[in-house]
Amino acid sequence: MTSHVLSVITLVVLVAVIYWLGGRGFGRAQSQGWIDRMRHHPRLHGWLERNHSALRASAHYIEFGGLFLVLYWVWDALWGPGGFRVRALPMVVIAPLCALAAHLDELHQLRSGGRQYRREDFLHSCKGIALAAGIVVLQDVVRRLL
Numbered sequence: 001m002t003s004h005v006l007s008v009i010t011l012v013v014l015v016a017v018i019y020w021l022g023g024r025g026f027g028r029a030q031s032q033g034w035i036d037r038m039r040h041h042p043r044l045h046g047w048l049e050r051n052h053s054a055l056r057a058s059a060h061y062i063e064f065g066g067l068f069l070v071l072y073w074v075w076d077a078l079w080g081p082g083g084f085r086v087r088a089l090p091m092v093v094i095a096p097l098c099a100l101a102a103h104l105d106e107l108h109q110l111r112s113g114g115r116q117y118r119r120e121d122f123l124h125s126c127k128g129i130a131l132a133a134g135i136v137v138l139q140d141v142v143r144r145l146l
Contacts, residue, residue, distance in 0.1 A: 002077075003073075003077040004077045004078055006077075007070065007073045007074040007076075007077040007078070008074060008077075010070050010073070011070050011071065011074050014063075014066060014067060014070050015067075015101075017063075018063050018064075018067065018101070018105060019105075019108065021059070021063065022105045022108040022109050022112065022115075023108075023109075023112050024112045024113050024114050024115065027109075027114055027115045028052075028056065029114070031052065031055075031056060032052065035048040035049060035052060056121075057120075057121075057124045060102070060121050060124035060125040060128055061124060061125070061127060061128030061131065062128065063105075063125065063128070064098050064099075064101065064102045064105075064125040064126075064128045064129050064132075065128030065129055065131050065132035065135075066128075066132070067098050067101060067129075068094055068095065068098045068128075068129045068132035068133060069132045069135070069136070071094045071097065071098065072084075072090065072091065072094055072132075072136055075090045075094065076090075084136065084139065084140070085140055086136060086137050086140040091133055091136065095129055095130075095133060098125075098129045099125070099126055099129060102122055102125030102126060102129070103122060105125070106118065106121060106122050
């Protein structure tokens with residue numbers, strides 16, 4: 001399978017997963033319920049209790065940082081020079097698109113019932129986007145040095 005096709009398939013799957021995770025079944029109350037089911041494992045339950053917020057925040061980093069990386073991959077596969085080299089213009093276009101997607105995800109959560117728009121979650125998503133952009137830059141710098 002060519003990089004073009006694989007990158008687009010990955011994008012479609014990722015967007016579907018983000019939409020699915022933004023639904024009613026993945027709110028704070030639901031993840032707390034999953035943690036509560038671990039009560040018979042006291043050490044694991046305690047760790048999950050202490051890190052619940054951090055784990056939920058990391059999901060936003062992964063979702064929208066991943067979206068940035070996949071969109072950059074799609075651009076690179078379809079129109080870019082290849083090799084995942086840094087190009088400023090696509091990065092400047094893709095990052096706000098990912099932030100818009102994060103905003104729309106929060107609105108989707110608000111409308112799904114039982115969930116809310118959390119500015120903090122939106123900011124975690126934006127941090128994930130910035131980290132992903134940094135990863136693209138860092139890997140390009142390291143590959144040029146080697």
